Amino acid sequence: MATKTIRVDYIARVEGEGALELHIKDGRATSAKLAIFEPPRLFEALLRGRGFAEAPDITARICGICPVAYQMSSVHAMEQALGVTVDGQLRALRRLLYCGEWIESHALHVVMLHAPDFLGFQDGIQMAAKHGDAVRGGLALKKAGNELMRVLGGREIHPVNVRVGGFYRVPRRAEFAPITEQLKRARELAVATVRWVAAFPFPNYQRDYEFVSLRHPDEYPINEGRIVSNRGLDITVDEYDSEFEERHVAHSTALQSVLKRRGSYLVGPLARYNLNFDRLPADVQDMARESGLAPVCRNPFQSIIVRALELVYACDEALRIIAAYEPPDAPSVPLEPRAGIGHGCTEAPRGILYHRYEIDDKGAIVTARISAPTSQNQLSIEEDLCEVANQSSDLSDDALRDRCEQTIRNYDPCISCSCHFLKLAVHRE
Numbered sequence: 001m002a003t004k005t006i007r008v009d010y011i012a013r014v015e016g017e018g019a020l021e022l023h024i025k026d027g028r029a030t031s032a033k034l035a036i037f038e039p040p041r042l043f044e045a046l047l048r049g050r051g052f053a054e055a056p057d058i059t060a061r062i063c064g065i066c067p068v069a070y071q072m073s074s075v076h077a078m079e080q081a082l083g084v085t086v087d088g089q090l091r092a093l094r095r096l097l098y099c100g101e102w103i104e105s106h107a108l109h110v111v112m113l114h115a116p117d118f119l120g121f122q123d124g125i126q127m128a129a130k131h132g133d134a135v136r137g138g139l140a141l142k143k144a145g146n147e148l149m150r151v152l153g154g155r156e157i158h159p160v161n162v163r164v165g166g167f168y169r170v171p172r173r174a175e176f177a178p179i180t181e182q183l184k185r186a187r188e189l190a191v192a193t194v195r196w197v198a199a200f201p202f203p204n205y206q207r208d209y210e211f212v213s214l215r216h217p218d219e220y221p222i223n224e225g226r227i228v229s230n231r232g233l234d235i236t237v238d239e240y241d242s243e244f245e246e247r248h249v250a251h252s253t254a255l256q257s258v259l260k261r262r263g264s265y266l267v268g269p270l271a272r273y274n275l276n277f278d279r280l281p282a283d284v285q286d287m288a289r290e291s292g293l294a295p296v297c298r299n300p301f302q303s304i305i306v307r308a309l310e311l312v313y314a315c316d317e318a319l320r321i322i323a324a325y326e327p328p329d330a331p332s333v334p335l336e337p338r339a340g341i342g343h344g345c346t347e348a349p350r351g352i353l354y355h356r357y358e359i360d361d362k363g364a365i366v367t368a369r370i371s372a373p374t375s376q377n378q379l380s381i382e383e384d385l386c387e388v389a390n391q392s393s394d395l396s397d398d399a400l401r402d403r404c405e406q407t408i409r410n411y412d413p414c415i416s417c418s419c420h421f422l423k424l425a426v427h428r429e
Contacts (some may be wrong), residue, residue: 020404021251022385027393032385033251034378034408047368052078052337052359053164059355059370060158063414065108068101068149069348070370071162072223073355078164080238081342081359082335089328090166091223092321097152097159098222098346099318103186104145104156105349106269106307106314109412110193111138114304117406118200134196137189141311144179144186148318151179166332176322183322187315191287194308198291203403206298207387209380210262211271214347220279220313221272223346228275229265237345240354246371257376264379267351268411269306270297284313300384300410307412337363348373350412374413381411 019035043062047055055074060067072094079086086094111134112124121127128135146156151171153159161167212233214225227243228234235243246255259265277285277295285295291305339361345354351373358366388407392400 029386029389032382035251044368052363056162066348067158072346073344073353077342077344077355081340096321099314100145100148102314104142106311107141144182170331190311202301210265211274212265213271213275237343254375256378266380270303273306
């Protein structure tokens, strides 16, 4: 019986730090453990005792790539607890801010973090030597998303203009004129990115996932909807706890979320696409078909195409909202503290992000719970790793390591705000 261990101590193309241990016996993968060992950041405990109005700014610090997602889920939950509704132009502006985050986050992952896997480069810098136009386009897309967040959110990272009830300040129409031209160019770059990634070589791999996402009656889901799946789940956000639970596993400091009755599930662009293809505009649906995708896609490696399609959609949606924008009479709706429980769930770039808060009659937070997309996907990632390893057992250890890293990056995992990620140990018997 021979055991071989392969270790990769540093990789810079995901957000966070973790480790993978893969066990192979007689040519078959018997287990895969994706260890997330970031130290506890204690945000849920930090929120206790703070005023409800502080939640958006505190939770935004959880992630520098998707702070808007944390802000939007928190304000929706708080507004439900307070019994208020934000609609009209304020709702549209929130969706617009979220579009900016989708654009900057997807552009970063598609071009700089994920594309090198398919083209045989160690990183985006090396890739730029042969794919300079694509890299420049990706950086311009990210810049457009960041600029939209600055105009509406007050700054590019950790926006400061979001509040429970709306915004501290709403822009004048004229302030959107420069970003409109930038978004039109970004849309062209997004279309070019779709065509570029559609030509990548994709492993012949599919899994029968349970996809979970929001679904809205009229819109492709970003900030509202029911929680649905392709296996019959259809609940309100308030019912989240009745269907999902988080479990602690010994090899990870991140909790793993599962469906109580069925286990693992998948959230993120692939889930949104499969459950909401009919909510995409006709030209984006046509673009998907031209890229080789059917309305149902179960190949996780092709998620890079779906992310690129969502780039196009986010540019279109941002332009639509700006064209219809009329400044509201007030930047926010009135709020009065009261005791209550509120739930919020929005679509972060990486999938559904759930928040639950209980506040007392003075508006202080009693309890807080946050379930991030990566913790929801962790079990599905581990199952993918076993299946991919089984299909790739004839590869060398180095090639298998690369394929496992690529498999993890299919999910664009946001593990922490550091830049280290994968230590890989392969045990062969």
